[in-house]
Amino acid sequence: MNLTRPSLDAVADILVGKLDVEREAIGPDVPMGELAVDSLAVVELTLQLKDSFGVTIEEEEIGLVTVAGLVELIESRDSRE
Amino acid sequence: MAVTGVGLVTAGGMDAPSTWGHVLDGRPSAAIDPALTGLPPTLSCRVPGTPPVPPGPGSAQLDPFARLALAATAEALAMAGLGPSTWDGTRVAIVTGCGIGGVNTYDGAAARLAEGGPQDVSPYFHPSFLPNMAAAQLSIRFGTGGPALNVATACASGASAVALAADLLTAGRCDIALACGAEAAVTPLVTTGFARLGALSSKGSRPFDRDRDGFVIAEGAGALVLERAVDARARGAVPLAVLRGHATTGDTHHLVAPLPDGTGIERALRDALADAGVDPADVDHVNAHGTSTPANDRIEAAMIARVLPHGPSVTSAKGALGHPLGAAGAVEAALTVLSIRDGVVPPIGGLTVPDPDLDVDLVVGEARKQAVDIAVSDSFGFGGHNVVLVFARA
Numbered sequence: 001m002n003l004t005r006p007s008l009d010a011v012a013d014i015l016v017g018k019l020d021v022e023r024e025a026i027g028p029d030v031p032m033g034e035l036a037v038d039s040l041a042v043v044e045l046t047l048q049l050k051d052s053f054g055v056t057i058e059e060e061e062i063g064l065v066t067v068a069g070l071v072e073l074i075e076s077r078d079s080r081e
Numbered sequence: 082m083a084v085t086g087v088g089l090v091t092a093g094g095m096d097a098p099s100t101w102g103h104v105l106d107g108r109p110s111a112a113i114d115p116a117l118t119g120l121p122p123t124l125s126c127r128v129p130g131t132p133p134v135p136p137g138p139g140s141a142q143l144d145p146f147a148r149l150a151l152a153a154t155a156e157a158l159a160m161a162g163l164g165p166s167t168w169d170g171t172r173v174a175i176v177t178g179c180g181i182g183g184v185n186t187y188d189g190a191a192a193r194l195a196e197g198g199p200q201d202v203s204p205y206f207h208p209s210f211l212p213n214m215a216a217a218q219l220s221i222r223f224g225t226g227g228p229a230l231n232v233a234t235a236c237a238s239g240a241s242a243v244a245l246a247a248d249l250l251t252a253g254r255c256d257i258a259l260a261c262g263a264e265a266a267v268t269p270l271v272t273t274g275f276a277r278l279g280a281l282s283s284k285g286s287r288p289f290d291r292d293r294d295g296f297v298i299a300e301g302a303g304a305l306v307l308e309r310a311v312d313a314r315a316r317g318a319v320p321l322a323v324l325r326g327h328a329t330t331g332d333t334h335h336l337v338a339p340l341p342d343g344t345g346i347e348r349a350l351r352d353a354l355a356d357a358g359v360d361p362a363d364v365d366h367v368n369a370h371g372t373s374t375p376a377n378d379r380i381e382a383a384m385i386a387r388v389l390p391h392g393p394s395v396t397s398a399k400g401a402l403g404h405p406l407g408a409a410g411a412v413e414a415a416l417t418v419l420s421i422r423d424g425v426v427p428p429i430g431g432l433t434v435p436d437p438d439l440d441v442d443l444v445v446g447e448a449r450k451q452a453v454d455i456a457v458s459d460s461f462g463f464g465g466h467n468v469v470l471v472f473a474r475a
Contacts, residue, residue, distance in 0.1 A: 017141060018141045018142075019141060020138065020139070020140050020141050039204075040204045040205060040208070043203075043204040044142075044203055044204055044205055047200075047201065047203055050201075
């Protein structure tokens, strides 16, 4: 699997491409709970984060962070150097 | 019932005008398909692009069959001049014909389950793959609150959808009915299944040809907007044609083989003409099921010659477009409507040497200018589902 480096842009691409989020709605300080608006989208997002970055983020964690916070969370779980 | 709009997304083109032009040229669209590498037949007829769709939830997860349905129906509605701003959505019905469903999504999810376990399967698996999801997406995106149904009668599904849509109008269950056949099932497994039945050609589709040896699997969608003629007139719409009648029969014979004496499909044609109040001698044109399999074309042509001995022109779109399975009946219904509108019948793509044993007037080589007042469209599905639609000039 080809993993992507975590970044705001990479997360935004997932939100737009896989979850139909409007790109204009995405910003570093926007709470994820406002973007991944239903439980299906949250589960799908955990799957996409695993596919793209090789990390496991729990569904419950997503509602607690902003977009920038999610990027930090991914980086903190990233096992690559 | 008035047909006030049609939409087509096929291997021949991304909309009705381009598909119609392609079919009138009689040019086969089959090509070697890299996704089928290693299988006995590697030919398919793919839609040449990804059509845009009206906005709505789950766009990123749309299975191709639902995407094709949305695109074809959007085109048909634009042609009809109808949409959410013009109608009471609670009086609009949707009937899709899909024989298989989102099998691309299914294959992908099955592979993820096998490789990564349950945690790797998307929650959008069911909302993407279930065969009713084209009808559901149409209902959600076009805001229609009437009945939204899917009918599966294998390769007759699209015709069954048109027939059922007309019945919903007749029964007063709705005031506008959107009928759409859609299928996107060109996958290695589905293709292999048809190959194992001996139904596929490795040379190309050539309906009613002496050397025909099977069909080419295709994807596509066809949509028709149906309204009561009086309602269409009242809003100033000009119908493309009218659906005068239809009938559905069962062969009660075999899982996949047609009844050898053709009596099941003969009843469908005779019943449909009776339903339409049409004398068989008045039929000008037949848009045949014409799969290009040896048995279907022989039995269908013999049946047409029995019921319509005066020799109306006979074509099959499957030479040009391949066989889009559950979509075929609606695609071909739309093409039949366009024949009536334009006074021209398309040639049979791929046909070079007509089978000398078939006693019907095949349209060979070039499109034929012909006034078409009454035309029938045949569709037959595995399991012995026979549907005939009768269209007439408005």
